[in-house]
Each structure stands twice: as C-alpha cells, then as structure tokens.
Amino acid sequence: MSNTHLIKRPLPDVVDVLVIGAGASGSVAVFELARNGFSVACLEQGDWTPATEFAGDKPEWELVKQKKWHPNPNVRQGPSDYPINTDESDVNPLLYNGVGGSTILYAAHWCRMMPSDFQTRTLDDVGDDWPFTYEDLQPFYEETERLMGVSGLGGDPAYPDEPSFPLPPLPLGKVGLKAAAGMDKLGWHWWPGANSIASKEVGHRPACLRYGACLTGCPAGAKASTDLTHWPDALEAGAHLVIGARVREITVDDKGLASGAVYIDRDGVEHTQKARIVVLAANGVGTPRLMLLSKSEHHPNGLANSTDLVGRRLMMHPYGAAVGTYEDELESWLGPAGQILHSMEFYETDKSRGFVRGAKWNLMPSGGPLGMRSGYGGRPVDESFGVNFHKNVKRVLGRSFEWGVIAEDLPDESNRVILDPELTDSDGIPAPKLLYKSSENTEKLIKWHVARAVEAHEAAGATSIETTELMRDCGWHLLGTTKMGNDPLTSVVNQWGAAHDCPNLIIIDGSVFTTSSGMNPTATIMANALRSIRHLVENRATQPMSGE
Amino acid sequence: MLTDEQRAVYSRLADVLIPSAEGMPSASEADVPTKWINDALGYRPDLVPAFLRALEIGADGEAEAAVLRINSTDSVAFDALGVLTSGSYFLNPAIKELIGYPGQVPSPAYDDTASYIDMLAAVVERGPIFRPTVT
Numbered sequence A: 001m002s003n004t005h006l007i008k009r010p011l012p013d014v015v016d017v018l019v020i021g022a023g024a025s026g027s028v029a030v031f032e033l034a035r036n037g038f039s040v041a042c043l044e045q046g047d048w049t050p051a052t053e054f055a056g057d058k059p060e061w062e063l064v065k066q067k068k069w070h071p072n073p074n075v076r077q078g079p080s081d082y083p084i085n086t087d088e089s090d091v092n093p094l095l096y097n098g099v100g101g102s103t104i105l106y107a108a109h110w111c112r113m114m115p116s117d118f119q120t121r122t123l124d125d126v127g128d129d130w131p132f133t134y135e136d137l138q139p140f141y142e143e144t145e146r147l148m149g150v151s152g153l154g155g156d157p158a159y160p161d162e163p164s165f166p167l168p169p170l171p172l173g174k175v176g177l178k179a180a181a182g183m184d185k186l187g188w189h190w191w192p193g194a195n196s197i198a199s200k201e202v203g204h205r206p207a208c209l210r211y212g213a214c215l216t217g218c219p220a221g222a223k224a225s226t227d228l229t230h231w232p233d234a235l236e237a238g239a240h241l242v243i244g245a246r247v248r249e250i251t252v253d254d255k256g257l258a259s260g261a262v263y264i265d266r267d268g269v270e271h272t273q274k275a276r277i278v279v280l281a282a283n284g285v286g287t288p289r290l291m292l293l294s295k296s297e298h299h300p301n302g303l304a305n306s307t308d309l310v311g312r313r314l315m316m317h318p319y320g321a322a323v324g325t326y327e328d329e330l331e332s333w334l335g336p337a338g339q340i341l342h343s344m345e346f347y348e349t350d351k352s353r354g355f356v357r358g359a360k361w362n363l364m365p366s367g368g369p370l371g372m373r374s375g376y377g378g379r380p381v382d383e384s385f386g387v388n389f390h391k392n393v394k395r396v397l398g399r400s401f402e403w404g405v406i407a408e409d410l411p412d413e414s415n416r417v418i419l420d421p422e423l424t425d426s427d428g429i430p431a432p433k434l435l436y437k438s439s440e441n442t443e444k445l446i447k448w449h450v451a452r453a454v455e456a457h458e459a460a461g462a463t464s465i466e467t468t469e470l471m472r473d474c475g476w477h478l479l480g481t482t483k484m485g486n487d488p489l490t491s492v493v494n495q496w497g498a499a500h501d502c503p504n505l506i507i508i509d510g511s512v513f514t515t516s517s518g519m520n521p522t523a524t525i526m527a528n529a530l531r532s533i534r535h536l537v538e539n540r541a542t543q544p545m546s547g548e
Numbered sequence B: 001m002l003t004d005e006q007r008a009v010y011s012r013l014a015d016v017l018i019p020s021a022e023g024m025p026s027a028s029e030a031d032v033p034t035k036w037i038n039d040a041l042g043y044r045p046d047l048v049p050a051f052l053r054a055l056e057i058g059a060d061g062e063a064e065a066a067v068l069r070i071n072s073t074d075s076v077a078f079d080a081l082g083v084l085t086s087g088s089y090f091l092n093p094a095i096k097e098l099i100g101y102p103g104q105v106p107s108p109a110y111d112d113t114a115s116y117i118d119m120l121a122a123v124v125e126r127g128p129i130f131r132p133t134v135t
C-alpha cells in the first residue's frame, strides 16, 4: 500500500463533511457533496486497486482467487484488512477494504427491493416497517442505475413499475436458456438478471468481456465498482481522498456533536481531521465497530448508542444453493457472474410454507475446472482424485450452473457486532467480533427454497444436482447494525440517516437497513445513501453542525 | 524451489492424485512435478509450508498409501497438495485444450434477447407477482 495521501489540493483543517469509507455508499456521498459545493474529505483505510492487478484474465486466476482475492478478510489478510472474530458466528462476513469498498469484489447483481420489503411489520407481523416506502426510494434507484450503467431488460412483472434500465441485458447464453426452459415448464417467474455490468461501453467503462471473474475483480473494468463509476468525477469535482487512513475514533465536541475523526496513516502516524458533519460509510461491520470505539463523556456507551442498538440486529443473508449438472455442453464458465436470470416466484410470504418472507433466486455460471476445489482434506481421496478426477472434470466442466437463494434473515437483537476484548488490527485498534446465529425461520426458508431450486433443475433436465443449505462463506451482505426508524427509543438513525443522539452524524451504509429483504442490497444501499445526502444538501441551512 | 528429492517424492504422489486415465495424461506426463508446480507454488506462497509437510509425511512407502496417510494425518497439508496439484495441471495449456476449456478469454457480450423474447411473453402473461405498498 502506498503512503501517499492522494489529494490533489491541500486538505482544509476543517471540512464541511468528513466521510469514512470509500465504498459503495461513501462514493455516492462524496460525489454528491463535492458537486454541490461542499468541502468534503474521505478517509479510506485501503488503497486503489487497478484493474491490471486482477487475475480474472490470467491463467493463475483459479489458484489466486482462493487467497489474494478471497472475499473473506480473515483468509485474504491483505495489508488494508482488519481481522474479524467469527468464532461465534454461523456465517463469515465477506468484504473488501479499498477505494470502491466491497464493490471491487461484488457480483454486481443489481436488485431493487420489493414494496413489501419496506413493510414487513404491516404485512407479515415480523421485523419493522421502514420509515419510507418503495415509491419514496424509486427515483433514487433510477438515478443510481443511470450512474452505475445497469444492464437489464425492462418490463419485469415482478416489480410495480416494471423498471427499465439504461443498458440492454447481458447475454443469457446457453446456461440462461436452459434454466429458463425449466422455469417455463413449471410456470415459474424468471427474468434476465439486472447487473451493474456494462453490456455496452458506458462512461469510463468498456463492455463486458465475459471472463466470468466478476467476484474477484473485473480485469476489463466493465463491472460498476465505485472506484470507476464515482471516484473520478468526485475528485474532479474537488473531493479530497486520503487513502491508507484507518480511522480509530469519531471525535465529538463539547455539545456531543461529531467533530471529526482520528486516523492512523500507513507509517503509523496519528492524525486528526476536523469536520462540521461526519458521514459513516464503513459498512455493516466497520460502522458499528467505529461507533463502539468512540466512547466519550456525551456518549458513554459508544457514539449515538443510548438505545444500546449499535451493532445489534446484524443480518447477513444466509445463502443456499442447488448446482445442477447437465449432459449438454453449456460453456458455463462464461460470464457474467453476475446473475444470468433471477426469479421472484417465491419472494413474497406464503404462510402455508411454514415460514414467513422469501428469497430472490439468482442463476450463476460455475467457473473453470479448479472451481472451489479446496477443503478436500479428511474426505475420501478417491471422491475427488484418481480416475474420478478426470471423470468429474468431464462431467461438470462447462455443464453446470447454480440456482442461488438469497434468504431474508429477520432482525434479532442477539445477532450483533461487538468489540473483541483481545483481538486487534495491525494498528492495535480493537477488532470486531460477530455473534450470529441463523434463525429457525431462515433455516426453514432455505430448506424449502433449495428444494424448489432442485425442482427447477429437474425440470430443466439436470442429470445430477448438489445442494448446500447454508454456506459458511456467504456474509456478502452486512446489514442492520444501526437501525433506521422514526422512534429514537427503538432506532439509531432517522429516515435520513441522521443519528437520533447525534444529529450531525449521518450513517448511509447497509447498517441502517431496518430489515434485510431477500435481495442483494447494493442498489438499495446506494439509492438510500443518495436520498440521505440529497436531503442533507437541500437542508444545509438547518442542518446541525459542529463548530457553530 | 523443490530439491530433487522432494520433486521425486512429489512426482509419485501427484500421479496418484492425477493418474493417466479416461484418455487424459497423468500429472507427471503433463509436466506437473517438473514445471507447473513451480509456477503454482509461486502463485500460492501461503500454501508452501503445508505442501512441504505433505511431502515429508508422504516421503516413504508405496505412493497410494502415502497419499492416504497425508489425508488422514494432516488434512491441511492434503488440501494444499490437492489444490496445488490440480491447479498446476490446469495451468498446462495442453490440458486446457484436452478438457475443452479455453481459459478466461475475452468473449464480447452480445444481445441475445431475440432467442428468448417469445418465452418471456409467457412470463409477462402470468402477470404481476408482487404485493403493493399498503397506504
């Protein structure tokens, strides 16, 4: 990692807004604020990751993806990563630390939430209603989709406004057509997947080259990671970016308002950056970690934590999958990966299934010959090796694909992020620890959905099907740890992300999710971040600030 | 870099994992122990210690028994051996050709909506499936 503070102009002593984290939500905030004339600085612990570093177009891809580009920071152990204690968690959190945040590694499934996701209490008597509706967020989804250059096909009857997308859909290919034929036999919903991957050249990005390596960083630069979609324009508009800046505390002034942050650079030197407003965008684990680290006289239980809700209600979307193998040659290593199709057939609650809420399904290709060939240890040698090594490659390579199930997990206050009493990161800052158990409702939900996904493969003609009912490495979505709501007694932030206990602290990442939905969350994280920051910009005259 | 002795041990173990069968060459016929393992170890330096442990455990006796012994006594070492051996095998372009895998080569996206638009008409006909916002 480089030591340089990558700033084009001197950083003011006090900025209007200090944003922590240069990932999906932080990028939205920085760009929106800079182009509206705010002085804005962003502190990001990681570095830039140029597309030339990614291995997806190189022969060694499948070997290095299991380490250097692994989504689990505890496995990857890169210089900008911090450890996360998962001894008491059913699921491992997955993320990336650097400019672009986790969008560097995300699969770019672009999924708006459904209207019912905002009203789980009203409709299903579980969770809580969000303080706004699908219709309130809809224009922000549209605006974000234009900026991200989302590819998809309009007219999906699964959504109320049958959204159209700025770019045409990516190819379904043989895999998509095969799976769609199965769904049609059953009369089940399917639609070409929307992806934040360019199907045509757009903005700073070329069209997708179908390497299928999206989950390890796009070597073509076709995937909409926010280092490409937002940062060049944000810097152009005057934003300051400090890389290699690991924040250890949000400071407060004598009124208890957020007044800046203390960070450590890559030479181990501590700095303080002052600000009138602080925006937290460090994701569902990084944000509560920082708030719990920021204890003060005004905030003895951690910043803005009078409710003791900071870090609680962690939701991570346990993931189930059914992989089908087919006789036909399907070129199933081709990208995008990416969702080729999605299905919302079983998204809405049907209590006769024995659980509430549902899941989005996504269809994904299966990659190259090495695949996830790890973890053979202890299993019978001849299962994967000897003559079976060759037989398995012939049977599976290019002929298999996955129906994956994004299970909505409901908020539970005992699922939480806390500070580990012993473990620290490389700067000596206490590391987060996750306490997380998937619930009975989620387990029933996954079991039921995976059984239907098996039927979808059978209908499409699969010759063999393997299922996973809870993948451990599936914590892609880190949500809920600073709940959004109208009542200051039962939530941490209001509908605009402002902390009830600290009104110039604005939280805009996935932490604010009131419930998790059964969708990949980045479309909603970014649309919600835009809505919050637009509100801040429009109400700057009445916005409380430190130093006034 | 492996010593000649380590390489000789590895060659025997690798051929148990990937024998000549099903019309495919064995690991040593595909130059895994002599060439591709060097590259693979370079790509995965984190696996080197566990890999060397596997060679130590598997140094003596008949090769098949040695592989079983590695798996039963040190599963982490066996994982490293397995990943590096299969990974090395697939690094060889001749093997890629034999299994029909072109590798991750550019294959520009194209519009194939015409091939499924009729099928989609049926989905549209089945109608909306969402619950609207309650006001």
Ligand SMILES: Cc1cc2nc3c(=O)[nH]c(=O)nc-3n(C[C@H](O)[C@H](O)[C@H](O)COP(=O)(O)OP(=O)(O)OC[C@H]3O[C@@H](n4cnc5c(N)ncnc54)[C@H](O)[C@@H]3O)c2cc1C
Residues within 6 Å of the ligand: A020, A021, A022, A023, A024, A025, A026, A043, A044, A045, A046, A071, A094, A095, A096, A097, A098, A099, A100, A101, A102, A103, A105, A106, A107, A108, A109, A110, A111, A215, A245, A246, A247, A248, A281, A282, A283, A284, A286, A287, A290, A476, A477, A478, A508, A509, A510, A511, A520, A521, A522, A523, A525
């Ligand atoms: C492998 C993988 C696949 C995924 N696939 C999808 C998908 O297909 N669709 C989808 O919608 N979502 C997907 N996601 C999730 C998506 O990437 C995240 O939801 C999204 O990036 C979260 O945005 P964020 O702004 O909350 O946080 P992030 O994007 O994670 O950014 C947080 C940033 O804050 C920085 N930070 C944290 N703590 C500190 C600190 N103390 N000091 C300084 N900087 C700090 C981090 O370094 C990081 O850069 C995937 C994620 C992963 C890991």
Ligand code: SF4
Residues within 6 Å of the ligand: A056, A197, A207, A208, A209, A210, A211, A212, A213, A214, A215, A217, A218, A219, A220, A221, A222, A223, A335, A336, A337, A338
């Ligand atoms: S499939 Fe497309 S988006 Fe994914 S890595 Fe390849 S070029 Fe990038």
